[in-house]
Amino acid sequence: PVTDGSRELHSLCAQLEFLLQFDLKEKRSFFGQRKDYWDFLCQGLARCRQEHEGIHFVTSLDKLKTPVGRGRAFLRYCLVHQQLAESLQLCLLDPESLCEWYYARSPFLSPKRRTEILGSLYELDCVTFHLTL
Numbered sequence: 001p002v003t004d005g006s007r008e009l010h011s012l013c014a015q016l017e018f019l020l021q022f023d024l025k026e027k028r029s030f031f032g033q034r035k036d037y038w039d040f041l042c043q044g045l046a047r048c049r050q051e052h053e054g055i056h057f058v059t060s061l062d063k064l065k066t067p068v069g070r071g072r073a074f075l076r077y078c079l080v081h082q083q084l085a086e087s088l089q090l091c092l093l094d095p096e097s098l099c100e101w102y103y104a105r106s107p108f109l110s111p112k113r114r115t116e117i118l119g120s121l122y123e124l125d126c127v128t129f130h131l132t133l
Contacts, residue, residue, distance in 0.1 A: 002079075002130040009131070016075055016084075017068075019117065023106040038071035040101045044091025052087065054078055057133070079129040085121035092118070 002009050020037035027035040044053040054077040064070045078084035092098065098108055109111035 001130045003130050004132055009129075013072065013075060017072065019107065020071070023122040025100070025103060034067070036067035036071055038067040038074065041071065041074060041087070041091055043101075044094070044097060045087065047094060047097070048090050054081070054083065054087065055104055073133070075132050076129075077133055079124065080131050080133060082125045084124060085118055088121060089118050 015038070020040070024037060024040070027039070029039075031033060042055055045055055054074050057077055058064065058070050058073045061070075061073060064073055075084065078087050092108055092114055098106070102108055107117060
């Protein structure tokens with residue numbers, strides 16, 4: 001199993017975060033706080049009209065104060081529960097939302113690249129992650 005001490009885990013998480021932040025449009029909340037991929041994931045999963053346990057878990061953690069911290073915790077939760085590909089796929093279903101959140105260079109706006117990314121993430125479902133949440 002992959003644990004917190006794994007170098008591969010840190011590389012994987014960094015690359016996932018890079019993908020989610022690449023060409024992300026700058027958006028601000030009502031109070032001026034910069035939105036990040038965490039906000040994109042929350043909106044995408046909320047659109048599916050089902051409570052995502054990962055979102056509920058992360059929002060219950062009082063220590064997490066920033067969208068980036070919440071996003072990282074969500075990625076780890078999804079890896080442990082083998083839900084990363086499915087969760088991201090649900091967020092990528094709506095082309096209008098993707099255009100609202102990402103500029104044209106984002107790989108998520110290319111059907112071919114999106115399929116490649118999701119295919120790789122579904123392969124991670126076979127890997128056991130023992131991470132501290």
